Structure formats: C-alpha cells, structure tokens
Amino acid sequence: MKQSQLFTKTRKEAPSDEVAKNAELLIRGGYIHKEMAGVYAYLPLGLRVQNKIKEIVREEMDAIGGQELIMTALQRKELWEKTKRWSDDAVDVWFKTELKAGGEVGLAWSHEEPIADIMKGYISSFRDLPIFVYQFQTKLRNELRAKSGIVRGREFVMKDMYSFCLGEADHTKFYNETIEAYMRVYERLGIGDDTFVTFASGGAFTKFSHEFQTIAETGEDVIYINRGKKIAINKEVLNDETLQSLGVTRADLEEVKTAEVGNIFNFGTQKSEDLGLYYTSEKGEKIPVWIGSYGIGITRVMGLLAEKFSDEKGIIWPANVAPFRVHLISLVGANGGDVKKEADNLYETLTGKGIEVLYDERDLRPGEKFADSDLIGIPTRVVISEKTLAVGKLEVKDRKTGKVEMLSESDLLSKLA
Amino acid sequence: MKQSQLFTKTRKEAPSDEVAKNAELLIRGGYIHKEMAGVYAYLPLGLRVQNKIKEIVREEMDAIGGQELIMTALQRKELWEKTKRWSDDAVDVWFKTELKAGGEVGLAWSHEEPIADIMKGYISSFRDLPIFVYQFQTKLRNELRAKSGIVRGREFVMKDMYSFCLGEADHTKFYNETIEAYMRVYERLGIGDDTFVTFASGGAFTKFSHEFQTIAETGEDVIYINRGKKIAINKEVLNDETLQSLGVTRADLEEVKTAEVGNIFNFGTQKSEDLGLYYTSEKGEKIPVWIGSYGIGITRVMGLLAEKFSDEKGIIWPANVAPFRVHLISLVGANGGDVKKEADNLYETLTGKGIEVLYDERDLRPGEKFADSDLIGIPTRVVISEKTLAVGKLEVKDRKTGKVEMLSESDLLSKLA
Numbered sequence: 001m002k003q004s005q006l007f008t009k010t011r012k013e014a015p016s017d018e019v020a021k022n023a024e025l026l027i028r029g030g031y032i033h034k035e036m037a038g039v040y041a042y043l044p045l046g047l048r049v050q051n052k053i054k055e056i057v058r059e060e061m062d063a064i065g066g067q068e069l070i071m072t073a074l075q076r077k078e079l080w081e082k083t084k085r086w087s088d089d090a091v092d093v094w095f096k097t098e099l100k101a102g103g104e105v106g107l108a109w110s111h112e113e114p115i116a117d118i119m120k121g122y123i124s125s126f127r128d129l130p131i132f133v134y135q136f137q138t139k140l141r142n143e144l145r146a147k148s149g150i151v152r153g154r155e156f157v158m159k160d161m162y163s164f165c166l167g168e169a170d171h172t173k174f175y176n177e178t179i180e181a182y183m184r185v186y187e188r189l190g191i192g193d194d195t196f197v198t199f200a201s202g203g204a205f206t207k208f209s210h211e212f213q214t215i216a217e218t219g220e221d222v223i224y225i226n227r228g229k230k231i232a233i234n235k236e237v238l239n240d241e242t243l244q245s246l247g248v249t250r251a252d253l254e255e256v257k258t259a260e261v262g263n264i265f266n267f268g269t270q271k272s273e274d275l276g277l278y279y280t281s282e283k284g285e286k287i288p289v290w291i292g293s294y295g296i297g298i299t300r301v302m303g304l305l306a307e308k309f310s311d312e313k314g315i316i317w318p319a320n321v322a323p324f325r326v327h328l329i330s331l332v333g334a335n336g337g338d339v340k341k342e343a344d345n346l347y348e349t350l351t352g353k354g355i356e357v358l359y360d361e362r363d364l365r366p367g368e369k370f371a372d373s374d375l376i377g378i379p380t381r382v383v384i385s386e387k388t389l390a391v392g393k394l395e396v397k398d399r400k401t402g403k404v405e406m407l408s409e410s411d412l413l414s415k416l417a
Numbered sequence: 418m419k420q421s422q423l424f425t426k427t428r429k430e431a432p433s434d435e436v437a438k439n440a441e442l443l444i445r446g447g448y449i450h451k452e453m454a455g456v457y458a459y460l461p462l463g464l465r466v467q468n469k470i471k472e473i474v475r476e477e478m479d480a481i482g483g484q485e486l487i488m489t490a491l492q493r494k495e496l497w498e499k500t501k502r503w504s505d506d507a508v509d510v511w512f513k514t515e516l517k518a519g520g521e522v523g524l525a526w527s528h529e530e531p532i533a534d535i536m537k538g539y540i541s542s543f544r545d546l547p548i549f550v551y552q553f554q555t556k557l558r559n560e561l562r563a564k565s566g567i568v569r570g571r572e573f574v575m576k577d578m579y580s581f582c583l584g585e586a587d588h589t590k591f592y593n594e595t596i597e598a599y600m601r602v603y604e605r606l607g608i609g610d611d612t613f614v615t616f617a618s619g620g621a622f623t624k625f626s627h628e629f630q631t632i633a634e635t636g637e638d639v640i641y642i643n644r645g646k647k648i649a650i651n652k653e654v655l656n657d658e659t660l661q662s663l664g665v666t667r668a669d670l671e672e673v674k675t676a677e678v679g680n681i682f683n684f685g686t687q688k689s690e691d692l693g694l695y696y697t698s699e700k701g702e703k704i705p706v707w708i709g710s711y712g713i714g715i716t717r718v719m720g721l722l723a724e725k726f727s728d729e730k731g732i733i734w735p736a737n738v739a740p741f742r743v744h745l746i747s748l749v750g751a752n753g754g755d756v757k758k759e760a761d762n763l764y765e766t767l768t769g770k771g772i773e774v775l776y777d778e779r780d781l782r783p784g785e786k787f788a789d790s791d792l793i794g795i796p797t798r799v800v801i802s803e804k805t806l807a808v809g810k811l812e813v814k815d816r817k818t819g820k821v822e823m824l825s826e827s828d829l830l831s832k833l834a
Contacts, residue, residue, distance in 0.1 A: 007484060007539050007548040033535045041488040067424060071458040074572050097514045100559045118450045122424050131424040142517045155491050
C-alpha cells in the first residue's frame with residue numbers, strides 16, 4: 001500500500017487522557033482510535049494486525065478440530081437465569097438493555113450459556129461427541145475502570161472456544177491438546193519463550209486450572225516461574241503442597257510480573273445439568289455433556305505485543321503480526337526521477353511476490369519519514385535514495401536490532417524469503 | 418470438510434415461531450440458530466456463506482479505493498447529540514445502556530457520526546482528501562417487530578462505507594463509482610439481472626437518492642421498472658416529472674415486489690458542520706467536508722439469496738457464495754471398500770486442487786443423504802456408488818437445473834474449473 005493513500009497519520013502525542021502505554025503507542029502510530037475509555041476503533045493498520053493475530057489463532061484452532069461459528073451479542077435473560085449468571089450480583093460486568101417490544105436483554109460478555117443451548121439442538125447421542133467450536137467475537141464488559149488501553153477494554157475481540165465431550169477422559173485429552181495449540185499460537189506471536197502455562201486454583205471439577213501468562217513489565221499479575229523447567233505457579237496456589245507436587249522449592253522460583261494472554265476452564269457437567277444438555281450413552285443412559293471453555297483475548301494480545309515489543313521510538317512488531325512486512329521509503333532528492341522509478345519498481349517487484357509493503361512515497365523530509373517508520377514498527381525498512389542508487393544497493397534496516405545493511409535486490413529477496 | 422465432522426445436522430422442521438422463509442430454510446439446513454426474534458447465530462455453514470459475501474464486497478470496495486477499518490459498538494451520547502440523532506424521537510431503533518462508571522451509552526445502529534469524528538483527527542488540508550473507508554460491523558437496531566428472519570434483524574452484519582470529499586463534484590464522481598461497484602457485487606452474487614438502481618426521493622442535497630432493489634417474491638417494497646432500459650423508480654417519486662426526466666411513460670413500467678439490498682446517501686456538508694469537520698482549501702478557506710454513506714446488509718443479502726434461490730427441497734446457492742463448491746456423497750453398499758476408497762481419493766484430489774468439498778461419508782440411507790444435499794444447496798453434487806464404479810464414471814448433478822451427467826474425473830475437473 002502506498003502511504004500517501006493511507007488516511008491515518010502518526011502523531012507526536014497521544015490524547016492527554018490516555019494512560020496506557022499500549023494505547024499511547026497504537027494511537028500515535030495510527031493503529032487505533034479511542035472512542036471512550038476502554039473502547040477503541042481499529043483503523044486500517046490496526047485492523048491488519050488484529051486480522052493477522054486472528055488468522056494465527058484460527059489456523060491453530062482448526063488444526064485441533066475446531067469449527068468456527070459466530071454467536072450473538074444480544075442475550076436472553078431466561079437462558080442466563082438458568083445458570084444463575086444473569087444477576088448483577090453474580091456477574092458484575094453485564095451491560096443490559098430493553099427491547100422496544102418489551103423485555104430485558106443482555107449484551108454478551110461470554111458465551112458458555114448460548115453455545116450450550118445451541119448444542120441442545122445437535123447433541124443427542126454419544127455418536128455426536130466430541131464437538132469443538134470457536135468464534136471471534138466482540139465482547140462487551142461493563143468494567144468499572146478501563147485504564148489499560150486495549151489490554152483490558154469494555155469492548156474487545158476474543159477468541160472463545162468451547163469443547164463438548166463424553167466425559168472427563170475425553171475432556172482432558174482435548175484440554176491438553178488445547179494447551180499445546182495455545183503454546184503454538186504464542187510461539188508464532190513471538191512470545192513463546194516468555195509465556196508460561198501457569199497453575200492456578202481449580203474449580204469444583206479440578207485441583208488446578210491453567211492460565212497462560214506472559215512476562216510483561218506493565219502486567220497486572222505476579223507469578224512464580226522456573227525458566228529452566230518451564231514451571232509457573234500463580235499466587236493463589238503458591239504453597240508447600242503445590243511446590244512438592246511440581247518437584248520444586250520456593251528458592252527455585254523467580255517472581256515476575258505478567259499479563260494473562262489466555263485461559264482455559266473445565267466446567268465439568270455443571271452447566272449441562274443447569275441447561276439440560278444431555279446425551280444418550282451406548283448403554284442408553286442419559287449423561288450430562290462435559291464442557292470446557294478456552295479464551296484468547298485477541299485485542300488484549302495485540303496491546304501486549306505493542307507494549308512488550310517497543311522502544312522509545314515506537315513499536316517493534318514481530319514479523320508474523322506486523323501490518324506489513326517491509327516499509328519501503330523513497331527519498332527523492334534533486335535526482336528525483338531515478339529514485340522514484342527505482343522505488344516504484346521495487347514496490348511492484350515485492351508486492352508481485354506476495355510480500356506486503358507499505359511504500360512511503362510521500363514528499364516529506366527524511367527525518368519525518370524515518371520517525372514515522374520507527375513509530376509504526378514494520379520489521380524491515382528499505383530505503384532508496386540518491387546515495388543508495390550511487391552504490392547500486394538498497395539500505396536495509398532491521399527495526400528490532402537496528403542493524404543496517406547495504407543489500408542487492410536479490411539479497412533482500414533472500415532475506416525476506 | 419467431512420460431513421461427519423460437521424456438528425450441525427439438517428432438520429425437517431424449523432422452530433414453530435419462525436415465520437420467515439429465509440430463516441426457515443437456513444435453520445433447517447443448519448446454517449443459523451435463532452437466539453431470539455431478529456437475532457441469529459451463524460453456524461459453520463452459515464459463517465462460510467457470510468464470509469464469501471463479505472469477501473466479494475471487500476474486493477469491490479478495495480477496488481474503488483476503500484480502506485477497511487472497524488469501529489465500535491458502544492457509542493457516546495455527546496457525539497450523537499451534536500447531530501440531533503441521540504433522542505429516541507429522532508432515531509427509534511437505539512438500544513441504550515448505562516456504564517457502571519456512570520453515564521448513558523448507545524449501541525451502534527449506524528456509524529456516520531463516529532467516523533466523521535475520527536476523521537477530525539486526520540483531515541485538515543485539501544491534500545488529505547478524498548478518503549473512502551468501510552467496515553463490516555454488527556449493527557444493533559431495536560426494531561419493534563422482527564419477523565423477517567435475517568432479512569431485517571435486530572442484530573445483523575452490515576458493510577458500511579463512508580466517503581469524505583472536497584465538494585460536490587468529487588462526491589458525485591465517487592458516488593457514481595460506488596453505484597458501479599455495487600452492481601458488480603450484485604452481479605457476482607448472482608442477482609445482477611434482477612437488481613435495479615432505483616430512483617428514490619432525495620434529501621436536502623439532491624433531487625434523487627438511489628436504492629438498490631432486487632426482485633423478490635417476499636420483498637417488502639414495490640418499485641416500477643423497465644427491464645429493457647434498466648430503469649427503476651420507487652413509489653415516492655413515481656410522478657409525471659420523474660417519468661419525463663427519465664424519458665419513460667407509466668405504461669412502459671412494470672410493478673414488481675422487491676427487497677432493498679443496498680443504499681447510498683449523500684449527506685452533503687450537514688454532518689461536517691454539526692460535528693466540526695472542516696478542511697483548509699488551497700486558498701486558505703475553511704470548508705466543511707462533503708460526506709456520503711453507502712450500505713450493504715451482508716446478512717440481509719444472505720437471507721434474500723436463500724429465499725430467492727430455493728425450491729421445495731431447499732436452498733440453491735449461487736456458486737460464488739455456496740459454503741462449498743461440491744457436495745461429494747459416497748453410497749457405501751456391500752462392496753463398501755471400493756466405494757469408500759474411490760470417494761476418499763476424489764475428496765483428496767478435489768481439495769488438493771483448492772476446490773471446497775463437503776464430503777458426506779456418513780453411514781446413512783441414500784435418500785437421507787440426497788435430501789440433506791438438496792436442503793443444504795451446494796451447486797454440484799457428485800455421487801460415488803457401486804453403480805458409478807461399475808461404469809467407471811461419476812454421477813454429477815446440478816442443484817439448480819437438476820441435470821444429471823455421468824462424467825469422468827477429468828470431465829468433472831474441467832466442469833469445475
């Protein structure tokens with residue numbers, strides 16, 4: 001895309017009421033727009049990043065048998081009353097509103113109840129199970145405070161997956177497959193090494209539950225990790241019994257600040273019993289379906305990546321989620337025609353090879369273009385100027401390492417391959 | 418996809434409270450789930466169709482310079498008050514709710530106000546214009562009645578595009594380009610011949626506005642068309658003056674029932690003035706930006722297609738939006754192994770060539786499989802059975818024409834190419 005065509009521009013300052021580092025960076029880069037506290041629009045660059053994160057998650061969920069669907073924002077009171085999660089005392093993040101035709105409705109903050117209800121139409125026999133479904137959905141949560149930018153918003157995009165299994169054994173198998181799929185997602189997002197499957201307190205059905213926590217300076221959580229053994233424990237369950245069962249001592253563990261990037265729940269059969277979701281077993285018995293739920297906050301992860309991978313100049317996107325792979329910058333001086341021609345040609349060559357390029361062909365000073373480029377944070381910057389033409393090479397800078405190389409076009413192509 | 422893996426099943430009857438033909442067909446086929454009146458979840462097959470319609474629209478919007486973004490559901494009262502569209506007297510489809518932190522917010526039924534407000538951050542000079550942006554957004558509208566299935570819902574997906582131009586001339590140019598792009602969309606959706614750019618009454622800024630109306634038995638609208646001249650007029654503006662200006666007489670026109678599949682608005686400078694969206698001209702003057710808005714109801718169009726292209730057996734999807742291109746059905750009889758092997762092979766061959774196949778390898782009676790196939794409505798059905806193996810051909814049936822051919826694998830591939 002030619003940068004002159006992109007309607008957004010970078011800005012030196014974020015709005016004065018913005019206190020979260022992720023939102024400051026993303027607003028300054030033209031990725032997002034703050035509609036109100038905790039509520040952000042995703043502008044073209046931001047939507048590209050969001051879609052790349054989604055696509056990575058989608059591929060990994062499909063790989064473990066997930067079927068994508070999309071549920072609704074509007075929610076029926078009667079349904080959530082069955083599981084005692086309608087009242088504001090039970091769930092303190094509901095937005096509720098009234099139908100003109102009469103009756104109160106809620107706005108979905110999660111979807112366990114509606115998906116279990118949908119499944120009543122499709123699950124009757126043991127032959128119908130297991131089923132794994134997921135969606136990317138805009139959740140609305142009426143958070144009292146919203147000062148964390150897109151890391152904890154009132155409106156945000158979540159991937160939520162739900163599993164429906166015959167019983168605990170099948171559930172545990174899928175639960176463990178999901179843990180592995182999640183770790184592949186974080187690996188591909190560039191945070192694999194810093195992300196830990198963390199023991200947390202279980203519910204009625206399990207001793208432990210699991211959180212996915214990523215080391216982050218601005219994280220809201222604190223966990224205790226052993227990097228070598230890839231063991232992590234959260235505060236709630238940091239006790240002698242847990243330590244012993246994991247074969248570590250408190251001295252083996254390091255305290256780190258983290259942000260939660262995923263969570264998985266074992267609901268057991270409670271919701272199925274509340275909502276009447278049963279199957280008939282091979283022996284003819286009526287058995288409640290075993291339900292699990294598995295979340296990744298897509299926009300939350302995007303905010304975390306922007307914060308975690310940044311420096312004083314701006315964002316440093318991991319290549320897999322960057323809005324573009326290459327930021328091509330032309331510096332058209334006195335000998336303008338040749339520089340423009342070479343840059344236009346390279347733009348055509350790269351895009352022709354399916355490489356996503358943001359081409360800054362704007363008539364601006366070099367310093368402005370470089371500052372924009374650093375702020376936007378595309379992994380590889382390629383400069384074409386009279387100077388580079390003189391030596392017959394391209395100036396290629398790595399946003400992460402800052403390393404500058406003079407490369408031929410074919411060397412650049414090998415590098416990007 | 419193997420049909421045994423698809424969690425949805427067809428059903429003989431739609432829910433008794435469902436009165437719309439589109440929703441009846443789509444629920445029976447396992448495409449959608451009714452959450453409440455006018456509110457539907459999109460199950461895997463339904464999401465596939467929705468995404469195909471979106472992708473066609475996306476390509477055509479990109480082709481005329483549209484930049485995709487995504488705005489928010491939650492809306493600020495203060496913003497909509499500026500254009501006098503907050504009160505329920507002015508807009509009767511608002512859902513409104515309260516922030517826990519205090520203050521009333523709305524749920525977006527349209528996005529002219531927020532996009533114009535976003536643009537205040539990016540438009541200052543004539544050099545910044547024109548800008549064309551669009552989104553696919555879930556709109557919430559508090560309709561008093563919701564009896565039209567997904568054709569008119571309380572929660573639905575819309576493509577809304579907004580244009581920001583220097584003045585009327587630029588606006589008109591883009592407006593006309595959009596009309597052409599919309600017609601390309603309808604052409605690709607299989608409703609090109611039956612869709613008419615229809616003259617409707619204009620607002621403050623134009624004599625006429627335009628609607629896109631598609632001939633439909635169950636349509637809510639009535640228009641007057643001349644098929645030969647591709648002229649269409651709605652009831653509001655059917656008068657001598659209009660007829661004369663279009664060079665037709667009432668006798669040249671045929672009255673038809675239609676459904677609106679798109680609309681385009683010229684807002685002129687009214688909203689920019691209300692919201693303070695100005696640019697500085699080349700001469701240094703402060704001039705309000707000229708705004709247009711352009712909608713296509715994605716889920717509405719999906720409902721229309723399901724209704725319009727159906728028979729007593731089920732849906733007949735146009736190939737471009739069908740959830741799969743081929744419905745492969747194996748009829749495994751006594752000589753089961755060979756049929757299964759051949760069908761498995763063909764499934765691999767077709768999917769390997771990038772052809773989307775739903776492979777019904779379930780152990781069901783042929784009649785059940787055929788009935789399912791007719792209801793789901795995939796364009797091409799391919800049957801492999803002992804009978805077809807015996808003659809070394811495939812039985813290929815066209816869902817639309819009902820025509821059955823015995824084809825070799827290479828003939829099938831040519832047909833699908």
